[in-house]
Amino acid sequence: MNIFIVEDDLAIFESLKFRLEQWSFTVTGPDDFEDVLTSFLIQEPHLVILDIQLPAFDGFYWCREIRAVSKVPIVFLSSRDHPMDMVMAMNMGADDYIQKPFDTDVLLAKLQALLRRTYSYGEEKPDVLEWNRAMIDMKRGVIRMDGIEVELTKNEFFILAVLVESSNEIVSRDELIRKLWDDERFVNDNTLTVNVTRLRHKLAEIGLGEAVVTKKGLGYVAITL
Amino acid sequence: MFIRYINDRKSWILFFIAAVGFINLIVWLDQGIAVEFTSVLYFNMLLVVSFIAFLIWRYRVETRFTKALSSLMEAGIDGWYIALPDTTFSYDEITKAMLLQAAENWSKESSEMKKVTIHEGDYIASWVHEVKTPLTAMKLTIDEHRGNPAFRKIESEWLRLHLLVDQQLSISRLASIEADYVIENTNLQKLASAEVRELASWCMDKNIAVEFEGEGVEVLTDVKWCRFIMRQLLTNAVKYSPAGGTITISTSIKPSGIASLSITDDGPGIKPHDLPRVFDKGFTGGTGRIHNAATGLGLYLAQTVAAKMGITLTVKSTTGNGTTMEIVFPTENEFDQMVLKR
Numbered sequence: 001m002n003i004f005i006v007e008d009d010l011a012i013f014e015s016l017k018f019r020l021e022q023w024s025f026t027v028t029g030p031d032d033f034e035d036v037l038t039s040f041l042i043q044e045p046h047l048v049i050l051d052i053q054l055p056a057f058d059g060f061y062w063c064r065e066i067r068a069v070s071k072v073p074i075v076f077l078s079s080r081d082h083p084m085d086m087v088m089a090m091n092m093g094a095d096d097y098i099q100k101p102f103d104t105d106v107l108l109a110k111l112q113a114l115l116r117r118t119y120s121y122g123e124e125k126p127d128v129l130e131w132n133r134a135m136i137d138m139k140r141g142v143i144r145m146d147g148i149e150v151e152l153t154k155n156e157f158f159i160l161a162v163l164v165e166s167s168n169e170i171v172s173r174d175e176l177i178r179k180l181w182d183d184e185r186f187v188n189d190n191t192l193t194v195n196v197t198r199l200r201h202k203l204a205e206i207g208l209g210e211a212v213v214t215k216k217g218l219g220y221v222a223i224t225l
Numbered sequence: 226m227f228i229r230y231i232n233d234r235k236s237w238i239l240f241f242i243a244a245v246g247f248i249n250l251i252v253w254l255d256q257g258i259a260v261e262f263t264s265v266l267y268f269n270m271l272l273v274v275s276f277i278a279f280l281i282w283r284y285r286v287e288t289r290f291t292k293a294l295s296s297l298m299e300a301g302i303d304g305w306y307i308a309l310p311d312t313t314f315s316y317d318e319i320t321k322a323m324l325l326q327a328a329e330n331w332s333k334e335s336s337e338m339k340k341v342t343i344h345e346g347d348y349i350a351s352w353v354h355e356v357k358t359p360l361t362a363m364k365l366t367i368d369e370h371r372g373n374p375a376f377r378k379i380e381s382e383w384l385r386l387h388l389l390v391d392q393q394l395s396i397s398r399l400a401s402i403e404a405d406y407v408i409e410n411t412n413l414q415k416l417a418s419a420e421v422r423e424l425a426s427w428c429m430d431k432n433i434a435v436e437f438e439g440e441g442v443e444v445l446t447d448v449k450w451c452r453f454i455m456r457q458l459l460t461n462a463v464k465y466s467p468a469g470g471t472i473t474i475s476t477s478i479k480p481s482g483i484a485s486l487s488i489t490d491d492g493p494g495i496k497p498h499d500l501p502r503v504f505d506k507g508f509t510g511g512t513g514r515i516h517n518a519a520t521g522l523g524l525y526l527a528q529t530v531a532a533k534m535g536i537t538l539t540v541k542s543t544t545g546n547g548t549t550m551e552i553v554f555p556t557e558n559e560f561d562q563m564v565l566k567r
Contacts (some may be wrong), residue, residue: 009358015365053354079357079395083407083449101361102386104368174429178371181425184418186435188428188469 001115002026004045006062007077008035008054016049019104020111036062037069045072047115050094052078052085060092067093072113079103105182131164132211134224145206155185156199159192163212163222172219196220226292230284238280245272290317293531342400374406381430384423388460395453396526402533406447413442413476413486420455421474424463431468438475444484444554450530454538457527458488458550465492465548487551495542503540504528 003025007013017027017060030039033055040048042175048066052059063074068101079100086097096110129136134145152160162179163171173192180187187195187220196212203209229352231238251257252265289356293310306328312318363383370376398405414437420426421435428435444451462472473489502508507521532540535555540549 009362011362012358012365015369019365019369046463079354081360081449100357101364104365172372174372174377177429181422181429184422185427186428187423188432188434188471191434191470204451 001047001119002028002043002045003047003049003111004040004043005029005049006033006054006059007049007051008033009051012083019108023108033057037065040066041069047111048072048074050074050076052076052080052089060088063089063094064106069152073118075111075114077107124138129161129164131167131222132208134165134206134208136160136164143203143206145208148206150202152199152202153195155180155187155191155195157198158183158185159195160212161224167222167224170219170221171217174219176219226288227284229506230288231280233285241276245269286313289313290320346397346400350394352432353390353394353397360387360390377426377430386428388456390474392526395530397470399526399529402450402530405449407449408445408447410443410445411448411451413444413484414439414474415441416448416452417455417459417474417476420423420452420459423456424459427463431463431466431470433463433466433469434471436473438469438473439477442476442478442484442486446536446554447534450534452535454527454531454534454536454552455486455488457523458538458552461523461550462488462490462492466490467492482556483553485551485553487549489547489549491547494544494546494548495540496544500540500542504538 003020005013005027006017006029007016013029017029020027028039028043028045030036032039034057036057049064050059050063054062059076059078062074066072066074073095074093076094076097077100078085078097081099089097095114098107127137127139129138134143136143138195139159141152141154143152143160159176162176165213173189177187177189177192180192183205196214200209200212203211208225211223211225215221249265249269254259257517290310290312297305297308297310306325307323309321312321364387367376367380367383371380418437459472466472470491472491474486475489476484476485476486499508504524504527505521506525508525528538530536531552535551539551539553540548541551
């Protein structure tokens with residue numbers, strides 16, 4: 001996936017490029033802000049990120065120019081927060097409007113959602129996950145083993161899912177809390193401890209009590225037994 | 226008014242009475258003038274009656290301008306200087322000219338002041354947007370190094386900076402808040418949740434949990450300014466929460482159809498004698514609640530914005546037992562009336 005970033009602030013451009021490349025996107029920018037369209041036509045990107053305040057012409061202008069020749073998803077990135085700017089951007093054919101300063105994770109999530117919608121890119125998460133011969137039903141939030149079904153609370157289930165997704169790797173408490181917050185579960189340290197303890201008790205009911213291991217001072221691991 | 230007029234014309238009236246008295250005296254003393262007593266009585270009566278009629282007539286004519294002025298003043302309409310009455314006398318003319326000149330001077334001055342204020346507001350707004358570019362660059366760098374504890378400290382400081390910059394932008398827009406309204410049906414819980422996420426790094430740094438209670442409540446409001454109010458109350462709650470504490474956000478609809486959202490922290494609380502003053506400008510609280518980052522501006526701004534939106538803010542607290550701030554929204558009817566009134 002090729003992403004074309006039109007941003008005149010070099011620090012932001014470089015950081016974004018670095019971050020997106022970590023997610024194995026290819027990132028390019030215009031060679032010349034006087035003629036963004038030519039660079040765009042040469043690069044043929046899958047998605048365009050546009051700043052509004054640019055040298056020579058503004059982002060709205062380039063959005064119209066690009067829209068005249070292409071249906072590529074366009075995301076605006078700007079510090080302007082007036083509803084008028086957003087309305088204008090959308091009217092010119094933008095697909096999203098993200099305000100500066102933004103959270104990189106939020107930006108990434110939005111980009112991925114857009115790309116997925118446009119190109120059916122990226123696999124949908126499977127509904128059922130197998131872990132230590134147990135079946136984790138992502139839709140219903142239950143874990144089943146040998147006919148015994150254990151129901152988990154939303155928090156417990158989310159923690160289990162995160163741990164199992166990176167099986168046999170340590171997930172730090174900070175990372176877990178951050179992921180929970182990203183999912184709008186605003187927990188603190190104590191709640192996490194309580195939740196993990198409860199999760200372990202419930203897992204013990206189906207004989208998987210040892211499968212979530214605490215690494216003192218590091219975090220938790222979901223191990224394959 | 227008539228008594229005032231008589232008082233103003235005192236010397237003229239006295240002079241008339243003296244003149245009449247003087248004539249009577251001469252008629253009485255001068256033997257050469259032979260007039261009947263009844264005749265004297267008759268012409269005296271005639272003079273007095275005609276003088277009273279004259280007074281009433283003059284009163285009507287001479288106070289026409291003043292009366293019109295005072296009725297104009299009572300009405301207190303805008304653009305009074307256009308509605309100034311016509312004049313009959315030269316001194317009224319001068320008064321009118323003076324008033325007109327004063328009005329012109331005043332309007333010139335105030336329009337100049339307005340221009341300066343608008344200019345300043347524009348300057349601040351563009352400055353804030355300018356600042357957001359380096360802020361964004363910083364944030365990207367911070368996001369790259371999330372694993373590093375030092376960067377986590379920087380992130381929560383960065384957040385404070387970002388909040389202050391955003392607050393500044395809101396202050397410069399406060400004057401024109403009515404022009405900025407975009408009223409829509411919104412889910413209170415979603416709004417609050419988005420605001421909590423904004424404060425994520427600060428909360429995580431202080432190890433604070435946020436819990437939601439109550440069902441999803443929908444209200445008709447302006448999202449941006451509503452979030453502004455929530456943010457002020459939330460930052461306050463986070464600021465005064467002890468490390469490891471919990472903030473509870475609960476939404477509810479009262480039987481009368483009034484929607485409200487309350488934010489409860491388990492901090493040190495506010496002393497009863499301080500309670501009435503928490504929304505005052507510059508109020509930073511007494512011992513126990515003193516905080517070096519407190520400017521006493523946040524709650525004052527929240528209150529100012531709330532008043533303009535028909536929202537009521539209330540605070541409940543007992544010392545040592547945390548604080549609850551409640552945002553009470555106007556019912557749909559009240560809001561409609563408020564919008565119509567503008």
